[in-house]
Amino acid sequence: MLAKPATSATLREINLRTVFEVIRAQAPVSRAEVARLTGISKPTVSALLQDLLDLGLVAESGQANRQELGPTYGALFFAPRPQAAHVLALDIGARRLRGAVADLECQLLARQDVDVTGQDASRMVETAAALAARLCRASGIAPDDLQHAAIGVPGVVDLREGRIWQALNVPSLDGFPAQEAFARALGLPVTLENDIHLAALGERRAGRGQDAESFCFLSVGTGVGAGLVLRGELHRGFAGAAGELDSAFTESEIDAGDPCASALLQYAATLFPAGSVPASTEELFALARTGDVHALAAVDEEARRIAGYLAPVAAVVDVELAVLGGGIGLNGDLLLDRVAARLSARVPYPPRLEVSALSDAAVLTGAVAVATREALEQILAARFTSGHRRP
Template identity: 40%
Template structure:
């Protein structure tokens, strides 16, 4: 019962914010003496702390408690084709250190070394070591394969499919490593801090060098039987062959622009030209919106999401894509969810990595409380 009471009090503080002993007693249904003992135990274990006293109202002032954000720390890492980003956060979710480097790696061993260096720098900037971090979540563009200790379906970053890659990452970063698909983490990030807050069933479409989708059902990330749920890049484009990734990822925007007479070095340039009113670029954007609508229509008939979040490199141009995409969806299907731009931009994967790490770490510090303080 003592452990259950401690958990109830800590959960109340995490969910409802700082509170006094009488407030916690009222909201949990526990007696004031029981709450007082639980707070004392949690304070001794370093999981809660007093932050002041109430000053308003009649009677004696009461001590105000909150979860101790320094009770543990997590690391999030986003490994992309262009950049490697890392962030260290405390248990309140406050990012206290961040490192962002270009990804120049052309082999798995170089990538593992670079991830360790970026992670170590972020930890050092936070005044910590890698061993001090309870959970480390690394987002990668592929499907983690625990049996082969590698990633599958990760052609866009060199070396990721090498056997033993996950083992090497764990050796480099230490215990507490979680490797997750980057599109899944983008969905978790948008759910925690972005456009999908409060959504129970939604998809987050990440369009960049490749194309992927994070799926959330009943508020929880859905991975499928083998971790490959949302690998929409492998949807067939037509009976004649080819996959969606070749026809709807960022490279296709450049090709579509060329078909309309506009030579542009990147999808970003095409969208910039469209934003400036270039008719050739606008035509390419409409074509891309139609292709994305085809992909989304294939998914919504199965999942029935309330929301489609556009993320990745193209997500920043959702204002241009949304109207023609919704119009195309209305032509393709009777099931037309709301389409919105992701709010986190290129930080969605890193935010999702931190959010996923926090979920595990908050339970971990409670389970380990006796080990921490004897």
């Protein structure tokens, strides 16, 4: 089928986005610089800058830190206006609901975490709406200033129906119509995404994955999940289920090689004398750091299990980097060398291993990146669909 010819409106929209991205990257930047950097004529740049001013996305700026340009002869400079809109980011877990409000340049204005242990999906929605209201108050913004929300959830997100599947750690979340429920409660357009996918995007934006074209984020904690970034973009897969590594193993293989917290503690119970088994993985790793032989044996086994989950990804996708996150994965001082040695023995081209730089903020960081991208899309697209102008 022949492609439709570009219309003047299409070209104007492309040029508007191009000019805006140059301003975001080069601010403060003059009209003449924008024209030079984009190759767009000065009269067209002037019209596009007026559009961006009308939309509230840019503002006239001073010339701070641009003295190297020499004399500017009164030229106007332009910079992004981050407060043009704000976004909400949520990270839903079985025990913690994390939330943040950010501006259009991804700067956090407020963050709060609340205990949601035992809450079912419907109650979680109510708690999220209350948290959003508190975050707005803490940020000093009105709820109407929120443009979009991005929510990280455990399980596979069905984008066609807005439902969540294979989410067993939050009561009644499996099969829950989350898209509709959250959008109604928050009064916002909502993007739902698997939490580990968002963590991978967070690492891509502000963590270890900034300089890697292709990498895997492996979260090891109460559960195990992976997010893949390939050629700089999140790989969701056909059904949004990319990274569900448990599906690659049989039940017996999982029983013998699951690196999650409960499985690790069950294994540790076979090593320690009766009555001295660590009560948590935190205690187990703390003992290992003291040189306890039983704890070190458990850590060795955990490294074998993590390598067992990473090896299929390394062999099939050939990523250059694997980032470990989650409550267990963050113990890099004990795990990185051990996992690397086992990976090298299993695959000919093992990825470089690093620990997440974002800790428990990885999901929120990715959610903010997604929400700001969607918010900007809405604002820019509205300019060409309804002539909308933001104040």
